[in-house]
Amino acid sequence: MYKGTSAHTEEVSSPLEKVYRFVDSHRDEFLQGLSKLLAQPSISTLGVGINETAKMLMDVMEESGLRTRKIETSGHPLIYGDAVVGPDKPTVLIYGHYDVQPVEPIDAWATPPFQPTIRDGRIYARGAGDNKGQLYAQLMGIRSLTEILGNVPANVKCIFEGEEENGSPHLEQVVMDNKSLLKADLAITADGPLHESGRPLIVFGVRGMVYVELTARGANRDLHSGNWGGPIANPVWRLVRLLNSMKDVKAGRVNVSGFYDRIKPITVEEMKALRAIPLDREGISRELGIRLSELPEGEDYYTKLMTEPTLNICGIYGGYTGAGTKTIIPSKATAKLDARLVPDQDPGEVFGRLEKHVAEHGEGIEIKKLGSMRPSRTPLDNPFSSVIADAMRSATKKEPIIYPSLGASLPDYIFTRILGIPSFITPYANHDESNHAPNENLKIENFIQGTKCCASILTHLAGDRR
Ligand SMILES: [Zn+2]
Known part of the structure; x- marks a missing residue:
């Protein structure tokens, strides 16, 4: 030239x-x-x-x-x-x-x-x-x-x-x-x-975030699962049932009422940008050791990552988790969850929605906010x-x-x-x-x-x- x-x-x-x-x-x-x-x-x-x-x-x-x-x-x-x-x-x-x-x-x-x-x-x-x-x-x-x-x-x-x-x-x-x-x-x-x-x-x-801890309590101590099993309820089941009620895993949708309120629809420019980001699905699948079919395709991958909220279980524990067997009804079960938020979700408001959901679907289960940040x-x-x-x-x-x-x-x-x-x-x-x-x-x-x-x-x- x-x-x-x-x-x-x-x-x-x-x-x-x-x-x-x-x-x-x-x-x-x-x-x-x-x-x-x-x-x-x-x-x-x-x-x-x-x-x-x-x-x-x-x-x-x-x-x-x-x-x-x-x-x-x-x-x-x-x-x-x-x-x-x-x-x-x-x-x-x-x-x-x-x-x-x-x-x-x-x-x-x-x-x-x-x-x-x-x-x-x-x-x-x-x-x-x-x-x-x-x-x-x-x-x-x-x-x-x-x-x-x-x-x-x-x-x-x-x-x-x-x-x-x-x-x-x-x-x-x-x-x-x-x-x-x-x-x-x-x-x-x-x-x-x-x-x-x-x-x-x-x-x-x-994305923003709200981090919560859920605690389900049963008896005041771990109990023999034979001597007490049947009449006494298990807090781990109660917690699992609550967690199950919070998300439709198959549809990938959070079932907490009002969770998706205030989410701004993505703009045409944002969609164009999401489509233009190079995505190496094979590379990610190899790197993480997960099946390619489990990864979203095309702009769906970045849409989910950048413009949609999540409700994620970071950890769940309770009862006996050591080697071998121990037959107990645990006294307590805990889960830690983080929700990643997108504009204009408000962490305080989302926490309120979660609180309400727990009160309705997990009677007696405690919810505590451990941290939050605005999107x-x-x-x-x-x-x-x-x-x-x-x-x-x-x-x-x-x-x-x-x-x-x-x-x-x-x-x-x-x-x-x-x-x-x-x-x-x-x-x-x-x-x-x-x-x-x-x-x-x-x-x-x-x-x-x-x-x-x-x-x-x-x-x-x-x-x-x-
Ligand atoms: Zn750093």
Whole structure:
């Protein structure tokens, strides 16, 4: 194809191309900086190294051109940083977390978790993918823009949390208390893995969740099943009968009255996106060791995963479960269930429906809520969507895959509901990042690509304020 000289020159010398070249030429330096951050433990659940990491992170942010401040909580602090260029430019709120999971089992690591090691094009360390590597990529994107353009092209506000791996117990409150500080036009989160094809991914939402525990009680102690069997009822049967009443397994439908209330029908755009996600049914069947015929086909697979709620039994226990025989009528039976929710189901309301169902179909069985999170979804036809897709295309030279939602749950509602802004999750880690597991790693190529993506997103947003 003929390429005009002037067009060619223009392309090569565009500010964003310069930023990409800067990123490429500073690869080793960025990796060294990341290694330093990874070498500093920050295990939130154990409270290890949190303050040291927060301090180190603030220094990196300052060096990248952000003004920082620490937001204290009764748990671990959040680190805030911003670079404001003007009210005529959009404001992007970047979320990430600097805490990491514990490292056990330590023997399974090929190299120590807090001794970052590069091998086979990957950097291995706890936090490499989840989330320090992705967070650092965002910061280096900001730094590269600042170096080349003198400033960031759009207003940037970063909020980096120190207790994400601990369930984000203070994030909601901090956001509520700092609404004007965190005011933005959109939120971007870089966490999680890319699609296994390596194509970039833009995720528009998450499912919510409500987690309950059901307890059926019988006699005040386990009873001899011969001496007492017959006249005395068994709580395990009662629990099983209740569970059976909650779902029509064959039809795949939850039988709790009102459970499906408020569910927003999926849009034409969402259906189109669901159809376009590559699905490797054979691969999944092989990987999980389940029959191919058990897997939904075509868009049905992702429709079920991303846009429909579930009611799942996580565990059921009671009575004797050891080796051999023990003839008893158990005194108690328990089941733990999680329901994944989709917009606009409300976890509190769904819990109320479950409570009512249990009262009607499982007399005397107790139900307790153990946790919940709201679902969240940003409409695909949001004005920023195509800008972000263009930005990802520019940085990766690949066509992004659009997920209308994750199957899993994240506190995305904090952005969409509390701040009332669209939220986009743009993961940069390789799909085999082994997050939460031994030998966590981030491909260097992904780290560099993430850095470019961040720079590209900010640049594209600045040029296309809608
Ligand atoms: Zn994690």
